[in-house]
Amino acid sequence: MIEIINVSKWFGEHKVLDNVNETINKGQVVVICGPSGSGKSTLLKSLNGLEPFQEGDIRVDGISLKDPKTNFIMLRQKMGMVFQRFELYPHLKVLENITIAPIKVLNQSKSKAGQKAMELLERVGIPEQAEKYPGNLSGGQQQRVAIARALAMEPDIMLFDEPTSALDPEMIKEVLDVMVDLAKSGMTMAVVTHEMGFAKEVADEIIFMDEGRIVERGTDKSFFENPESERAKEFLRKILI
Amino acid sequence: MNFEWQVISNNFFFLMGGLVTTLELALIAIAGGLVLGTLVGMGRLSKLKSIYYPSTLFVNLMRTQPLILVIFWFYFLMPLILGRPIGGFTSAVIAFTVFEASYFAEIIRAGIQSISKGQIDAAYSTGFTYWQAMRYFIIPQALKNMMPSLITQAVVVFQDTSLAYVIGLREFLRSANVVDAREMRSVELYLFVGLVYFIVCFSMSRVCKKLELKKENA
Ligand SMILES: Nc1ncnc2c1ncn2[C@@H]1O[C@H](COP(=O)(O)OP(=O)(O)O)[C@@H](O)[C@H]1O
Ligand SMILES: [Mg+2]
Numbered sequence: 001m002i003e004i005i006n007v008s009k010w011f012g013e014h015k016v017l018d019n020v021n022e023t024i025n026k027g028q029v030v031v032i033c034g035p036s037g038s039g040k041s042t043l044l045k046s047l048n049g050l051e052p053f054q055e056g057d058i059r060v061d062g063i064s065l066k067d068p069k070t071n072f073i074m075l076r077q078k079m080g081m082v083f084q085r086f087e088l089y090p091h092l093k094v095l096e097n098i099t100i101a102p103i104k105v106l107n108q109s110k111s112k113a114g115q116k117a118m119e120l121l122e123r124v125g126i127p128e129q130a131e132k133y134p135g136n137l138s139g140g141q142q143q144r145v146a147i148a149r150a151l152a153m154e155p156d157i158m159l160f161d162e163p164t165s166a167l168d169p170e171m172i173k174e175v176l177d178v179m180v181d182l183a184k185s186g187m188t189m190a191v192v193t194h195e196m197g198f199a200k201e202v203a204d205e206i207i208f209m210d211e212g213r214i215v216e217r218g219t220d221k222s223f224f225e226n227p228e229s230e231r232a233k234e235f236l237r238k239i240l241i
Numbered sequence: 242m243n244f245e246w247q248v249i250s251n252n253f254f255f256l257m258g259g260l261v262t263t264l265e266l267a268l269i270a271i272a273g274g275l276v277l278g279t280l281v282g283m284g285r286l287s288k289l290k291s292i293y294y295p296s297t298l299f300v301n302l303m304r305t306q307p308l309i310l311v312i313f314w315f316y317f318l319m320p321l322i323l324g325r326p327i328g329g330f331t332s333a334v335i336a337f338t339v340f341e342a343s344y345f346a347e348i349i350r351a352g353i354q355s356i357s358k359g360q361i362d363a364a365y366s367t368g369f370t371y372w373q374a375m376r377y378f379i380i381p382q383a384l385k386n387m388m389p390s391l392i393t394q395a396v397v398v399f400q401d402t403s404l405a406y407v408i409g410l411r412e413f414l415r416s417a418n419v420v421d422a423r424e425m426r427s428v429e430l431y432l433f434v435g436l437v438y439f440i441v442c443f444s445m446s447r448v449c450k451k452l453e454l455k456k457e458n459a
Contacts, residue, residue, distance in 0.1 A: 050362050073368050081366035087359040089378050091385070100377060101367035146363075153367050 001026050002047060002157065002190070007056035009042060009212075016042050017053060018212035026156075029189045031199040034209035035235060040192040043209070044159050047190065048072075048079045060157070077105060080150025084162040086142040088134035088149070094121070095130040098149045106153070113152070120148035124178050140171025147178055158182065160191040194239050196224070208232045248426040249433050259416025260437065266330070266412060267399040270337035274398065275391075277338060278345025283375065285350045296346070303343030309404055312336045316408045329410040337405075341398050348390045352383035392449040396442050413437070 002024040009017040016039045024030045032040050045051040047058060049065055049072040058065045060075060088097050098117035102108040108116075121127040124144035126137075134142050143163055150158060160179065164172040176198050183189055183202035193199070199206050199220055206223040208216040208231070216223065216232040227233050249256070284296030303311070315336035320326045356379050364374035384391075406415035417430045424430075 045362070048366060050365060073370060076366055077368035079366070081363070083359055083363060085357075085359055087357070087363035089360070089363070089382075091378075091382055101369065104373060104377065105368040150367065159366075 001061055001188070003057075003059040004043075004047075005057045005059070007043075007046065007053050007058060009039075009046065009051065009053035009055075016212050017046070019056070020212070020214055022207060022214065022217075024157075024188060024190055025204075026188055027186045028204040029183045029187075029191065029202050031203040031206045032190065032192045032209060033194055033199075033206065033235070033239075038209040039212040040209055041161050044081075044161050044190060044192055047159060048076050048081060050081075073105075077153050078155050079157045079159060080147075080153060080155035081159045082143070082146050082150055082161065082163045084166050086134070086139070086146045086166075088142055088146055090134055092133075093130070094126075094132055094134060094137070094145050097134065097145060098152045101149070102152050117148065117152060120151050121145075123151075123181075124148050125174070138171060139167045140174045143167065143171075143175045144178055147175075147182075151182075157188045157190070160189065160193065162192050162194075164193065164195055196239065200224070208235065210235075244429055245426055246429055248420065248424050248429050252420045252424075255420060256413070256416050256433075259411055259413040262330070262411060262416075263399075263402050263413040266333055266337060266402045266405060266410075267395075269334050270341050270402065271395050271398050273334070273338035274341035274345045277342035279349050279380070281342060281346035282349030282353060285346060286353060300343045300346050303340055304347075306340075308340055308401055309407060311340045312404060312408060315339070329405070329408045333402075333405040333408065333410050337398065337402065341394070341401070344394055344397075345391070348387050348394060349383065351390075352387035353379055355386050356382050389449050389453045392445055392452070396445045396449075399441060399445070400438065 002022075004020055004022040007017055007020045008015065018039075020039075020043060022030070032043065034040055042051055046053045046065075047060070060079070063070055063075060065072075065075075088094075089100070092100065095114065095117050098120060099108075099110070099113035102113040102116065103110060118127060118130065121130055124147055126141050126144055129137055129141060129145070134145065137145065147163075163179065164175050167175065172195070176195060179189075179191070179198065180202055191198070191203075203220050206218060206220055207214050208223070208227070208229070210229075210231045215229045216227050218227075223232075224236065227236060281296045281299060284292045285300065287293045287296070312333065316329070316332045319332050319335065360378055360382070361374050364378050369377070402412055403414040405412050406418065409415070411419065414434060417434045421427050421430050
Protein backbone atom coordinates (compact mmCIF):
# COMPACT_ATOMS: atom_id res chain seq x y z
CA MET A 1 0.00 0.00 0.00
CA ILE A 2 1.23 3.49 -0.90
CA GLU A 3 0.10 6.59 0.94
CA ILE A 4 0.97 9.95 -0.60
CA ILE A 5 0.37 12.65 1.98
CA ASN A 6 0.46 16.37 1.15
CA VAL A 7 3.49 15.99 -1.11
CA SER A 8 4.98 19.10 -2.68
CA LYS A 9 8.13 19.35 -4.72
CA TRP A 10 10.05 22.16 -6.33
CA PHE A 11 12.72 22.15 -9.01
CA GLY A 12 14.41 25.38 -8.00
CA GLU A 13 11.62 27.97 -8.00
CA HIS A 14 9.29 25.81 -10.04
CA LYS A 15 6.65 23.91 -8.08
CA VAL A 16 6.15 20.62 -9.91
CA LEU A 17 4.09 18.76 -7.29
CA ASP A 18 1.52 20.76 -5.41
CA ASN A 19 0.07 19.19 -2.29
CA VAL A 20 -0.60 15.77 -3.79
CA ASN A 21 -2.67 13.28 -1.80
CA GLU A 22 -3.42 9.75 -2.92
CA THR A 23 -3.68 6.25 -1.54
CA ILE A 24 -3.02 3.12 -3.55
CA ASN A 25 -4.21 0.03 -1.77
CA LYS A 26 -2.74 -3.40 -2.13
CA GLY A 27 -3.84 -5.01 -5.37
CA GLN A 28 -5.19 -1.77 -6.78
CA VAL A 29 -4.38 -0.29 -10.14
CA VAL A 30 -4.23 3.48 -10.31
CA VAL A 31 -3.90 5.20 -13.67
CA ILE A 32 -2.35 8.65 -13.75
CA CYS A 33 -2.95 10.88 -16.75
CA GLY A 34 -2.63 14.52 -17.62
CA PRO A 35 -0.85 16.83 -20.03
CA SER A 36 2.89 16.76 -20.58
CA GLY A 37 4.79 18.58 -17.85
CA SER A 38 2.05 18.16 -15.27
CA GLY A 39 4.32 16.22 -12.91
CA LYS A 40 3.31 12.61 -13.57
CA SER A 41 6.84 11.25 -13.96
CA THR A 42 8.05 13.25 -10.99
CA LEU A 43 5.26 11.86 -8.84
CA LEU A 44 6.03 8.31 -9.94
CA LYS A 45 9.76 8.72 -9.31
CA SER A 46 9.14 10.14 -5.88
CA LEU A 47 7.35 6.92 -4.92
CA ASN A 48 10.58 4.92 -5.04
CA GLY A 49 12.88 7.72 -4.01
CA LEU A 50 14.36 8.46 -7.43
CA GLU A 51 13.21 12.04 -6.93
CA PRO A 52 13.34 13.59 -3.48
CA PHE A 53 10.51 15.91 -2.44
CA GLN A 54 10.59 18.79 0.00
CA GLU A 55 7.21 18.65 1.74
CA GLY A 56 4.79 15.99 2.88
CA ASP A 57 5.42 12.28 3.16
CA ILE A 58 5.07 9.06 1.22
CA ARG A 59 4.63 5.75 3.03
CA VAL A 60 5.13 2.44 1.33
CA ASP A 61 3.69 -0.38 3.42
CA GLY A 62 4.00 1.93 6.40
CA ILE A 63 7.63 2.87 5.76
CA SER A 64 8.08 6.62 5.53
CA LEU A 65 10.33 7.93 2.77
CA LYS A 66 11.03 10.97 4.92
CA ASP A 67 12.41 8.84 7.73
CA PRO A 68 16.21 9.20 7.58
CA LYS A 69 16.54 5.58 8.65
CA THR A 70 14.63 4.30 5.62
CA ASN A 71 16.73 2.08 3.41
CA PHE A 72 15.93 3.02 -0.19
CA ILE A 73 17.90 0.10 -1.56
CA MET A 74 15.61 -2.35 0.27
CA LEU A 75 12.51 -0.34 -0.58
CA ARG A 76 13.26 -0.31 -4.31
CA GLN A 77 13.72 -4.06 -4.40
CA LYS A 78 10.00 -4.32 -3.71
CA MET A 79 8.98 -1.71 -6.30
CA GLY A 80 9.58 -2.47 -9.97
CA MET A 81 9.70 0.35 -12.48
CA VAL A 82 9.17 0.48 -16.22
CA PHE A 83 10.25 3.50 -18.25
CA GLN A 84 9.02 5.21 -21.38
CA ARG A 85 12.36 4.60 -23.15
CA PHE A 86 12.78 1.04 -21.79
CA GLU A 87 16.26 1.77 -20.38
CA LEU A 88 17.50 -1.75 -20.96
CA TYR A 89 21.25 -2.14 -20.53
CA PRO A 90 22.50 -2.14 -24.13
CA HIS A 91 25.81 -3.89 -23.33
CA LEU A 92 24.07 -6.91 -21.77
CA LYS A 93 22.07 -9.66 -23.44
CA VAL A 94 18.35 -9.86 -22.82
CA LEU A 95 18.75 -12.68 -20.32
CA GLU A 96 21.52 -10.83 -18.47
CA ASN A 97 19.39 -7.71 -18.35
CA ILE A 98 16.87 -9.73 -16.38
CA THR A 99 19.23 -11.75 -14.18
CA ILE A 100 21.77 -9.16 -13.16
CA ALA A 101 19.70 -7.61 -10.35
CA PRO A 102 18.66 -10.94 -8.80
CA ILE A 103 22.29 -12.11 -8.98
CA LYS A 104 24.05 -8.97 -7.76
CA VAL A 105 21.40 -7.48 -5.50
CA LEU A 106 19.67 -10.58 -4.10
CA ASN A 107 22.72 -12.88 -4.38
CA GLN A 108 20.75 -15.52 -6.25
CA SER A 109 22.71 -18.20 -8.06
CA LYS A 110 23.19 -17.77 -11.78
CA SER A 111 21.22 -20.90 -12.58
CA LYS A 112 18.28 -20.00 -10.37
CA ALA A 113 18.14 -16.44 -11.72
CA GLY A 114 18.49 -17.74 -15.29
CA GLN A 115 15.65 -20.20 -14.84
CA LYS A 116 13.41 -17.51 -13.39
CA ALA A 117 14.33 -15.15 -16.22
CA MET A 118 13.33 -17.74 -18.81
CA GLU A 119 9.98 -18.21 -17.07
CA LEU A 120 9.44 -14.47 -17.17
CA LEU A 121 10.39 -14.28 -20.84
CA GLU A 122 7.81 -17.03 -21.49
CA ARG A 123 5.28 -14.99 -19.56
CA VAL A 124 5.88 -11.87 -21.68
CA GLY A 125 5.93 -14.02 -24.82
CA ILE A 126 9.53 -13.72 -26.09
CA PRO A 127 11.64 -16.62 -24.75
CA GLU A 128 13.37 -16.93 -28.13
CA GLN A 129 15.01 -13.49 -27.68
CA ALA A 130 17.00 -14.42 -24.54
CA GLU A 131 20.43 -14.47 -26.15
CA LYS A 132 20.04 -11.30 -28.22
CA TYR A 133 21.15 -7.80 -27.36
CA PRO A 134 18.37 -5.27 -26.68
CA GLY A 135 19.38 -3.20 -29.71
CA ASN A 136 18.25 -6.06 -31.96
CA LEU A 137 14.71 -6.18 -30.57
CA SER A 138 11.66 -4.19 -31.58
CA GLY A 139 10.38 -1.52 -29.20
CA GLY A 140 7.51 -3.68 -28.03
CA GLN A 141 9.84 -6.58 -27.34
CA GLN A 142 12.26 -4.32 -25.47
CA GLN A 143 9.49 -3.02 -23.25
CA ARG A 144 8.38 -6.55 -22.47
CA VAL A 145 11.95 -7.38 -21.49
CA ALA A 146 11.93 -4.30 -19.26
CA ILE A 147 8.78 -5.57 -17.56
CA ALA A 148 10.40 -8.98 -17.08
CA ARG A 149 13.49 -7.30 -15.66
CA ALA A 150 11.39 -5.51 -13.06
CA LEU A 151 9.38 -8.64 -12.23
CA ALA A 152 12.56 -10.66 -11.69
CA MET A 153 12.97 -8.90 -8.34
CA GLU A 154 9.51 -10.21 -7.35
CA PRO A 155 8.22 -6.77 -6.46
CA ASP A 156 4.98 -6.08 -4.58
CA ILE A 157 4.37 -2.89 -6.51
CA MET A 158 4.95 -1.97 -10.14
CA LEU A 159 5.37 1.57 -11.43
CA PHE A 160 4.91 2.29 -15.15
CA ASP A 161 5.86 5.61 -16.70
CA GLU A 162 4.18 5.91 -20.11
CA PRO A 163 5.26 2.40 -21.06
CA THR A 164 3.67 2.51 -24.52
CA SER A 165 4.14 6.10 -25.63
CA ALA A 166 7.49 5.45 -27.34
CA LEU A 167 6.06 2.49 -29.27
CA ASP A 168 4.77 2.17 -32.80
CA PRO A 169 0.99 1.68 -32.71
CA GLU A 170 1.13 -1.98 -33.76
CA MET A 171 3.28 -2.82 -30.74
CA ILE A 172 1.22 -1.11 -28.08
CA LYS A 173 -1.17 -3.98 -27.64
CA GLU A 174 1.50 -6.61 -26.96
CA VAL A 175 2.77 -4.53 -24.05
CA LEU A 176 -0.67 -3.61 -22.74
CA ASP A 177 -1.68 -7.30 -22.80
CA VAL A 178 1.19 -8.10 -20.46
CA MET A 179 0.20 -5.24 -18.18
CA VAL A 180 -3.45 -6.28 -18.12
CA ASP A 181 -2.41 -9.82 -17.14
CA LEU A 182 -0.27 -8.40 -14.40
CA ALA A 183 -3.11 -6.24 -13.11
CA LYS A 184 -5.48 -9.20 -13.13
CA SER A 185 -2.95 -11.28 -11.21
CA GLY A 186 -3.38 -8.86 -8.33
CA MET A 187 -0.28 -6.69 -8.68
CA THR A 188 -0.42 -3.26 -7.09
CA MET A 189 0.22 -0.83 -9.92
CA ALA A 190 0.67 2.88 -10.54
CA VAL A 191 0.52 3.50 -14.27
CA VAL A 192 1.12 6.76 -16.05
CA THR A 193 -0.58 6.30 -19.40
CA HIS A 194 -2.95 7.82 -21.86
CA GLU A 195 -4.21 4.43 -22.99
CA MET A 196 -7.80 4.85 -21.89
CA GLY A 197 -8.73 1.36 -23.05
CA PHE A 198 -6.29 -0.02 -20.50
CA ALA A 199 -7.68 2.32 -17.86
CA LYS A 200 -11.25 1.19 -18.54
CA GLU A 201 -10.31 -2.45 -18.37
CA VAL A 202 -8.26 -2.59 -15.18
CA ALA A 203 -8.04 0.75 -13.35
CA ASP A 204 -9.59 0.96 -9.89
CA GLU A 205 -9.02 4.67 -9.93
CA ILE A 206 -7.98 7.26 -12.48
CA ILE A 207 -6.34 10.47 -11.43
CA PHE A 208 -5.87 13.46 -13.67
CA MET A 209 -2.99 15.83 -13.00
CA ASP A 210 -2.45 19.37 -14.16
CA GLU A 211 0.34 21.72 -13.11
CA GLY A 212 1.44 19.47 -10.29
CA ARG A 213 -2.02 19.04 -8.77
CA ILE A 214 -4.51 16.23 -8.87
CA VAL A 215 -7.48 18.07 -10.34
CA GLU A 216 -9.79 15.13 -10.93
CA ARG A 217 -10.10 11.63 -9.60
CA GLY A 218 -12.63 8.93 -10.04
CA THR A 219 -13.40 5.40 -11.08
CA ASP A 220 -13.22 4.82 -14.79
CA LYS A 221 -16.95 5.41 -15.31
CA SER A 222 -17.25 8.67 -13.43
CA PHE A 223 -14.03 9.92 -14.95
CA PHE A 224 -14.91 9.24 -18.54
CA GLU A 225 -18.59 10.04 -18.41
CA ASN A 226 -18.71 13.21 -16.41
CA PRO A 227 -15.39 14.77 -15.48
CA GLU A 228 -15.89 17.85 -13.34
CA SER A 229 -12.94 20.03 -14.24
CA GLU A 230 -12.66 21.92 -17.51
CA ARG A 231 -9.04 20.78 -17.88
CA ALA A 232 -9.99 17.12 -17.67
CA LYS A 233 -12.83 17.58 -20.16
CA GLU A 234 -10.56 19.32 -22.60
CA PHE A 235 -7.85 16.67 -22.12
CA LEU A 236 -10.30 13.81 -22.67
CA ARG A 237 -11.66 15.45 -25.81
CA LYS A 238 -8.12 15.57 -27.18
CA ILE A 239 -7.10 12.02 -26.44
CA LEU A 240 -10.39 10.29 -27.15
CA ILE A 241 -10.71 11.44 -30.76
CA MET B 242 77.99 12.86 -43.37
CA ASN B 243 78.75 9.35 -42.26
CA PHE B 244 76.49 7.48 -39.86
CA GLU B 245 77.85 5.04 -37.34
CA TRP B 246 74.91 2.90 -36.41
CA GLN B 247 77.09 0.64 -34.25
CA VAL B 248 76.54 3.20 -31.51
CA ILE B 249 73.02 1.81 -31.25
CA SER B 250 74.00 -1.87 -31.26
CA ASN B 251 76.94 -1.30 -28.92
CA ASN B 252 74.69 0.36 -26.38
CA PHE B 253 71.54 -1.56 -27.18
CA PHE B 254 70.96 -3.06 -23.74
CA PHE B 255 71.63 0.21 -22.01
CA LEU B 256 69.17 2.01 -24.27
CA MET B 257 66.56 -0.73 -23.88
CA GLY B 258 66.95 -0.42 -20.12
CA GLY B 259 65.89 3.21 -20.53
CA LEU B 260 62.97 2.20 -22.72
CA VAL B 261 61.85 -0.26 -20.06
CA THR B 262 61.89 2.52 -17.46
CA THR B 263 59.87 4.72 -19.83
CA LEU B 264 57.34 1.95 -20.41
CA GLU B 265 57.09 1.18 -16.70
CA LEU B 266 56.58 4.82 -15.86
CA ALA B 267 53.99 5.22 -18.63
CA LEU B 268 52.08 2.07 -17.71
CA ILE B 269 51.95 2.85 -14.00
CA ALA B 270 50.96 6.46 -14.73
CA ILE B 271 48.24 5.34 -17.16
CA ALA B 272 46.83 2.73 -14.76
CA GLY B 273 47.09 5.00 -11.72
CA GLY B 274 45.84 7.99 -13.67
CA LEU B 275 42.83 5.99 -14.87
CA VAL B 276 41.87 4.84 -11.39
CA LEU B 277 42.35 8.24 -9.78
CA GLY B 278 40.85 9.94 -12.84
CA THR B 279 37.72 7.75 -12.64
CA LEU B 280 37.17 8.71 -9.00
CA VAL B 281 37.80 12.40 -9.71
CA GLY B 282 35.62 12.28 -12.85
CA MET B 283 32.78 10.81 -10.77
CA GLY B 284 33.46 13.45 -8.12
CA ARG B 285 33.07 16.16 -10.76
CA LEU B 286 29.51 14.91 -11.29
CA SER B 287 28.65 14.59 -7.62
CA LYS B 288 25.71 16.44 -6.13
CA LEU B 289 27.62 16.60 -2.83
CA LYS B 290 29.47 19.91 -2.63
CA SER B 291 32.10 18.39 -0.35
CA ILE B 292 33.04 16.03 -3.19
CA TYR B 293 32.34 18.24 -6.19
CA TYR B 294 34.47 21.22 -5.12
CA PRO B 295 37.68 19.38 -4.20
CA SER B 296 37.47 17.33 -7.42
CA THR B 297 36.92 20.43 -9.50
CA LEU B 298 39.71 22.31 -7.75
CA PHE B 299 42.07 19.41 -8.33
CA VAL B 300 41.28 19.21 -12.04
CA ASN B 301 41.56 22.94 -12.60
CA LEU B 302 44.76 23.23 -10.61
CA MET B 303 46.50 20.40 -12.46
CA ARG B 304 45.34 21.43 -15.89
CA THR B 305 46.69 24.95 -15.46
CA GLN B 306 50.19 23.84 -14.49
CA PRO B 307 52.97 22.92 -16.89
CA LEU B 308 53.81 19.26 -16.43
CA ILE B 309 57.47 20.00 -15.88
CA LEU B 310 56.58 22.15 -12.89
CA VAL B 311 54.43 19.38 -11.41
CA ILE B 312 57.37 17.01 -11.79
CA PHE B 313 59.57 19.45 -9.89
CA TRP B 314 56.93 20.00 -7.22
CA PHE B 315 56.71 16.37 -6.34
CA TYR B 316 60.45 15.84 -6.60
CA PHE B 317 61.16 18.58 -4.08
CA LEU B 318 57.93 18.41 -2.05
CA MET B 319 57.51 14.71 -1.42
CA PRO B 320 60.72 14.38 0.66
CA LEU B 321 59.58 17.37 2.75
CA ILE B 322 56.13 15.86 3.33
CA LEU B 323 57.39 12.36 4.03
CA GLY B 324 60.48 13.47 5.92
CA ARG B 325 62.75 11.18 3.92
CA PRO B 326 64.14 11.20 0.42
CA ILE B 327 62.29 9.27 -2.26
CA GLY B 328 63.79 8.10 -5.51
CA GLY B 329 63.38 9.90 -8.81
CA PHE B 330 61.29 7.05 -10.17
CA THR B 331 58.81 7.10 -7.29
CA SER B 332 58.41 10.84 -7.39
CA ALA B 333 57.98 10.74 -11.17
CA VAL B 334 55.34 8.01 -10.85
CA ILE B 335 53.39 10.10 -8.35
CA ALA B 336 53.73 13.30 -10.39
CA PHE B 337 52.59 11.63 -13.62
CA THR B 338 49.74 9.74 -11.99
CA VAL B 339 48.38 12.86 -10.36
CA PHE B 340 48.89 15.07 -13.41
CA GLU B 341 47.47 12.64 -15.95
CA ALA B 342 44.56 11.80 -13.63
CA SER B 343 43.25 15.31 -14.14
CA TYR B 344 43.16 14.76 -17.91
CA PHE B 345 41.66 11.29 -17.61
CA ALA B 346 39.09 12.70 -15.18
CA GLU B 347 37.70 15.08 -17.78
CA ILE B 348 37.49 12.33 -20.39
CA ILE B 349 35.72 10.05 -17.93
CA ARG B 350 33.35 12.78 -16.78
CA ALA B 351 32.31 13.35 -20.39
CA GLY B 352 31.99 9.59 -20.88
CA ILE B 353 29.71 9.21 -17.88
CA GLN B 354 27.65 12.19 -19.01
CA SER B 355 27.18 10.53 -22.38
CA ILE B 356 25.14 7.77 -20.69
CA SER B 357 21.48 8.71 -20.21
CA LYS B 358 20.27 9.36 -16.69
CA GLY B 359 17.57 6.80 -17.36
CA GLN B 360 20.19 4.05 -17.13
CA ILE B 361 21.03 4.93 -13.56
CA ASP B 362 17.32 5.28 -12.72
CA ALA B 363 16.78 1.80 -14.12
CA ALA B 364 19.62 0.42 -12.01
CA TYR B 365 18.43 2.19 -8.86
CA SER B 366 14.88 0.99 -9.44
CA THR B 367 15.95 -2.64 -9.03
CA GLY B 368 17.89 -1.95 -5.84
CA PHE B 369 21.43 -1.32 -7.04
CA THR B 370 23.60 1.08 -5.05
CA TYR B 371 25.40 4.03 -6.65
CA TRP B 372 28.70 2.12 -6.75
CA GLN B 373 27.10 -1.00 -8.22
CA ALA B 374 25.27 1.05 -10.85
CA MET B 375 28.55 2.71 -11.82
CA ARG B 376 30.40 -0.57 -11.91
CA TYR B 377 27.92 -2.75 -13.80
CA PHE B 378 26.18 -0.27 -16.08
CA ILE B 379 27.56 3.23 -16.33
CA ILE B 380 31.36 2.76 -16.44
CA PRO B 381 31.30 -0.20 -18.87
CA GLN B 382 29.13 1.74 -21.32
CA ALA B 383 31.05 4.96 -20.79
CA LEU B 384 34.39 3.18 -21.32
CA LYS B 385 33.24 1.94 -24.69
CA ASN B 386 32.33 5.48 -25.77
CA MET B 387 35.53 7.04 -24.52
CA MET B 388 38.05 4.39 -25.58
CA PRO B 389 39.45 6.49 -28.47
CA SER B 390 40.00 9.53 -26.23
CA LEU B 391 41.55 7.37 -23.53
CA ILE B 392 44.01 5.83 -25.97
CA THR B 393 44.90 9.23 -27.38
CA GLN B 394 45.59 10.41 -23.83
CA ALA B 395 47.64 7.27 -23.12
CA VAL B 396 49.83 8.13 -26.14
CA VAL B 397 50.31 11.60 -24.70
CA VAL B 398 51.31 10.10 -21.33
CA PHE B 399 53.86 7.90 -23.05
CA GLN B 400 55.41 10.93 -24.74
CA ASP B 401 55.17 13.05 -21.60
CA THR B 402 57.29 10.62 -19.61
CA SER B 403 60.36 11.86 -21.48
CA LEU B 404 60.10 14.99 -19.32
CA ALA B 405 61.16 12.93 -16.33
CA TYR B 406 64.72 13.40 -17.54
CA VAL B 407 64.67 16.82 -15.80
CA ILE B 408 64.93 15.12 -12.42
CA GLY B 409 67.66 12.85 -13.69
CA LEU B 410 65.51 9.78 -14.17
CA ARG B 411 67.22 7.51 -16.65
CA GLU B 412 64.29 6.86 -18.95
CA PHE B 413 64.63 6.26 -22.66
CA LEU B 414 65.53 9.79 -23.78
CA ARG B 415 67.88 10.28 -20.86
CA SER B 416 69.68 6.99 -21.65
CA ALA B 417 70.32 8.18 -25.19
CA ASN B 418 71.54 11.43 -23.70
CA VAL B 419 74.02 9.58 -21.49
CA VAL B 420 75.33 7.51 -24.38
CA ASP B 421 75.63 10.63 -26.50
CA ALA B 422 77.74 12.38 -23.86
CA ARG B 423 80.18 9.49 -24.03
CA GLU B 424 80.17 8.69 -27.76
CA MET B 425 79.19 11.97 -29.40
CA ARG B 426 76.76 10.43 -31.89
CA SER B 427 73.75 12.68 -31.44
CA VAL B 428 72.25 12.25 -34.89
CA GLU B 429 72.14 8.46 -34.83
CA LEU B 430 70.98 8.29 -31.23
CA TYR B 431 68.19 10.81 -31.50
CA LEU B 432 67.03 9.42 -34.83
CA PHE B 433 66.78 6.04 -33.15
CA VAL B 434 64.92 7.47 -30.17
CA GLY B 435 62.53 9.25 -32.50
CA LEU B 436 61.95 6.08 -34.49
CA VAL B 437 61.08 4.10 -31.37
CA TYR B 438 58.67 6.79 -30.16
CA PHE B 439 57.11 6.80 -33.61
CA ILE B 440 56.63 3.04 -33.67
CA VAL B 441 55.05 2.87 -30.23
CA CYS B 442 52.78 5.88 -30.65
CA PHE B 443 51.81 5.07 -34.22
CA SER B 444 50.72 1.56 -33.33
CA MET B 445 48.69 2.91 -30.40
CA SER B 446 46.94 5.40 -32.66
CA ARG B 447 46.22 2.62 -35.18
CA VAL B 448 44.44 0.71 -32.44
CA CYS B 449 42.54 3.89 -31.68
CA LYS B 450 41.48 4.29 -35.34
CA LYS B 451 40.27 0.70 -35.40
CA LEU B 452 38.16 1.26 -32.30
CA GLU B 453 36.70 4.44 -33.72
CA LEU B 454 35.74 2.67 -36.92
CA LYS B 455 34.16 -0.13 -34.91
CA LYS B 456 32.17 2.42 -32.93
CA GLU B 457 30.90 4.10 -36.08
CA ASN B 458 29.79 0.80 -37.52
CA ALA B 459 28.11 -0.32 -34.30
N1 LIG C 1 15.40 17.36 -13.45
C1 LIG C 1 14.56 18.41 -13.60
N2 LIG C 1 15.00 19.66 -13.36
C2 LIG C 1 14.17 20.71 -13.50
N3 LIG C 1 12.89 20.62 -13.87
C3 LIG C 1 12.40 19.41 -14.13
C4 LIG C 1 13.21 18.23 -14.02
N4 LIG C 1 12.44 17.15 -14.34
C5 LIG C 1 11.23 17.63 -14.64
N5 LIG C 1 11.19 18.97 -14.53
C6 LIG C 1 10.02 19.84 -14.75
O1 LIG C 1 9.00 19.42 -13.87
C7 LIG C 1 7.74 19.46 -14.50
C8 LIG C 1 7.09 18.10 -14.41
O2 LIG C 1 7.80 17.20 -15.21
P1 LIG C 1 7.39 15.68 -15.37
O3 LIG C 1 7.16 15.10 -14.03
O4 LIG C 1 8.40 15.03 -16.22
O5 LIG C 1 6.02 15.83 -16.15
P2 LIG C 1 5.20 14.75 -16.98
O6 LIG C 1 5.80 13.40 -16.70
O7 LIG C 1 3.80 14.88 -16.49
O8 LIG C 1 5.31 15.13 -18.41
C9 LIG C 1 7.98 19.94 -15.92
O9 LIG C 1 7.71 21.32 -15.97
C10 LIG C 1 9.44 19.69 -16.14
O10 LIG C 1 9.97 20.63 -17.03
MG1 LIG D 1 6.65 12.02 -18.01
